[in-house]
Amino acid sequence: MKEKIQEQIIKALKTLNIEENNFSVEHPTDFKNGDYSTNVAMVCAKQLKTNPRDLADKIKIELEKDLIKEISKVEVAGAGFINFYLSREFFTESVSVILNEKDNWGKNNLLSGKKVMVEYTDPNPFKPFHIGHLMANAIGESISRIVEFSGAKTIRANYQGDVGPHVAKAIYGILNSKEYSEVGLSNINGSVSEVANWIGKCYSEGSNFYDTDENIKKEIEIINKAVYDKSDDKINKIYEWGRSITLEAFEEIYKLLGTKFEYYFFESDMAKIGEKIVKENVPNVFTESDGAIVFHGEEYDKKLHTRVFINSQGLPTYETKEIGLTITKFEKENPDISIITTAIEQAEYMKVVQKSISIMHPDLESRMKHITHGMMKLSTGKMSSRKGNIITGESLLHDSMDIVLEKMKDREISEEEKKRISEIVGVSALKYSILRSSLGSDIIYDFEKSISFDGDSGPYLQYTSVRANSILKKAENINTNGKNEIPENITELEKILYKFPEVVIYSYNELQPHQIATYLIELASAFNTFYGNTQILVEENKYMSYHLNLIKAFNQTMKNGLWLLGIEIPERM
């Protein structure tokens, strides 16, 4: 539609002998200024040395000579805006387009035939899955779906640190725990998530000892080495046990969150691959310095800095593993775009690593994208899994689910269904609170306020949908014959519905899921207004079919939009 309007304007300019293509056609923020608006008169007025409003009037007259059927009215307003009002036919048609396209409504093919790999979540075995991981997961999943909606084949990947000092600290904590010393591993029982939490606690304790006791620090370093070379049977046993049980616990969370990964990469596998690449590229890319192998980022871009890739003891650092990972991804899948989602603290680091890769493989430079989210912070201070003052993802999910159960306590629904609903709604509350704001800035997590169930929230969107569904269900048995007139005035709901595909494209271009969230809130709010002052299922209503179609179109759009945020809609709530 936008393109059609642009064509009309260019045609009008031609007859007026004006040359200008630097104007824009946009949606005005306020509906009373029309459905589309152009600034063309203001842009041209200066070079023609005329008053923008007079010029706008002239252009308007030209436009009106040959108006396309989708436009009912053209007006000049404000400082010289030309506003276009879409016609009744346009809106009626767009509702039927939605009903035809169903689950494909809103898709585009900007990435058709392309392959996109998205890496996100990245929790570490032996450490707790905290709200930062929850954040990365919600964002990464949404980005994956937005990319998928744009026609790409999407590959989801997860990168996990299964070696390193954190593992040794956890193992030390386990070895010195009361539970282990009494009975060994055989008697540490409980559900998978309970055991995983216990391991997380052992990590935190081991970490405290590491920081405060020199002797224990040395012990932990010995364990660390043993983990690397697998030289100690007792440690190997604990390692295998702890690794698999924490990974299993993560898997339970992914299931609840609705994520399914195609690839799991582990740091232990990436180190060797990266090390080989780094060593092969000394001295042309990497250089030796003080016994270590480093990359001087600032030599290529003064905003970058130097980082160590292989330390002076000959051990590969995280940077080297990142190279191994990146190259592995391209070798295995050769994605057209490789997206990585991490916290913002990795931003400067990633720029340096990606620069080093770009020098070795110039063709990859434009294909690597790093998106960052802010840090999740407690209102009481910074979270640290080392200090143990973290909120685990699991406890947060359960708190959220408990609130839903509490709200439903008087409803006559089976306990089993209530549990299922609490999962869908609880996850939605959490995901929405993460996805509602743009990526990049910090989220201050306040225990009381951060999960919302009304207003600007995930459950509000679900609730609106559930109500709409409820009407449609009741309408199934109603005879709508002869009730299919269409009112002349256009609802705000219709003025929002047709914009959905544009929002998806915008959201993809910016890689910003919150664009979808913001749109859906506007949409739900418009629906609730419509719902509030329209009587839909009364016998004498001649607009019944039109109203029901509008509700179906709303529901389809809400369903597709919530899918992009990784949120399901329950049958009832």
Added chain:
RNA sequence: GCCCUUGUAGCUCAAUGGAUAGAGCACUAGUCUUCGGAACUAGUGAUGGGGGUUCGAUUCCCUUCAAGGGCACCA
């Protein structure tokens, strides 16, 4: 010290260089409308400070203040 982010209503967040800066929470006043009140209607209230570019700046540039992150052997 250098580099990167971010400063919008009391709070949490929006705003593709455009029109009267939008929401939610909180607060105030209403709606018990039949189809689900996790709702609806209305009101109060904001661009850190100072310059500049522009017909037009929350948006771009400069400067200043403030917060967060990063800057060699952690991940």
